[in-house]
Amino acid sequence: MSPTTETLTAERILEATEEVLRRHGPAKATVVDVARALGVSHGSVYRHFRTKAALREAVTKRWLDRMFDTLAAITADETRAPETRLRDWLAALFEAKRRKAGDDPELFATYMVLTKEAGEVVGEHLADLTGQLTRIIEAGVASGDFTAPDPRTAAGAVFQATGRFHDPGYHRVWERPGAQEDFTALVDLLLRGLRGTV
Secondary structure (H helix, E strand, O other): OOOOOOOOOOOHHHHHHHHHHHHOOOOOOOOOHHHHHHHHHHHHHHHOOOOOOHHHHHHHHHHOOOOHHHHHHHOOOOOOHHHHHHHHHHHHEEEEEHHHHHHHHHHHHHHHHHHHHHHHHHHHHHHHHHHHHHHHHHHHHHHOOOOOHHHHHHHHHHHOOOOOHHOOHHHHHHHOOOOHHHHHHHHHHHHHHHHOOO
C-alpha cells in the first residue's frame, strides 16, 4: 500500500516526524519534509497539528511517554513491597533513559533540543513521574516501611537526588565504568533514609 492510500493519522505523522528528525535534525527538519515522507501535502499534516511547534511538541511528548506504561505498572503493582517497587521503578527509569541514549544517539540528540523547546510537555512529564514516586512512597508510609512525613516532598527529593541517572543532560556518564554501582549505592542510601535507618 502506498503512503498516500493509507489513512493519515496523528500516529503515522508522529512516526514520520521522528524519522525526519533522525535524518535531518531539529534545525533542518520541516513540516514539508514530513509531508513528503508521508506522500501527502503539508496541509494534510497541518490538519492534525496546527503548527510546526505543535507537531514538535507532540513528537516530544510521544518520546517522553514511551517508558510511562512500564513505570506505571511498577507503581501499581501492590503485590510487591514499596521498597522493591521504588528500587525497580528507579532502575527502569535509568535503563530506559540509558537505552534511548545508546540505541539511537542521533534521535536522542534531537530530543535534547526539542525538550528545551517543549517546557510545558516536559513539566507535565516530570509531574507524572514524581506523582508515581509519591504513590510508591505513600504506600511505604501506609505499610510502615517508610517514615516520610510528606510523601510528595520525599518523592521530589528522591527524583532530584537521582537526576544524574535520568536527566538527559548527564547521558555521557551513564555508560562510564562504575555508573551502575554508583546508581545502586545511591538508591541504597535513599532507601535507608526513607526507612529512617541512615
